[in-house]
Amino acid sequence: TTxxxxxxxxxxxxxxxxxxxxxxxVPRRVDRLLKAHPRLTxxxxxxxxxxxxxxxxxxxxxxxxxxxxxx
Numbered sequence: 001t002t003x004x005x006x007x008x009x010x011x012x013x014x015x016x017x018x019x020x021x022x023x024x025x026v027p028r029r030v031d032r033l034l035k036a037h038p039r040l041t042x043x044x045x046x047x048x049x050x051x052x053x054x055x056x057x058x059x060x061x062x063x064x065x066x067x068x069x070x071x
Contacts, residue, residue, distance in 0.1 A: 040048070
């Protein structure tokens, strides 16, 4: 049946049965996942905050610049 065929196809991957022998790269992958990501410096966070504060002004400028040019 289809289920048996899927089991046979995935047996070597350890999906439906015992896991294969451990790979040498597993400890390196685990260490990479557990290591903290580098954080932004205080200056870089301030720059991103300032840029984020300016984003809501873009639609206002798009609406007002043509009106100011018409004056």
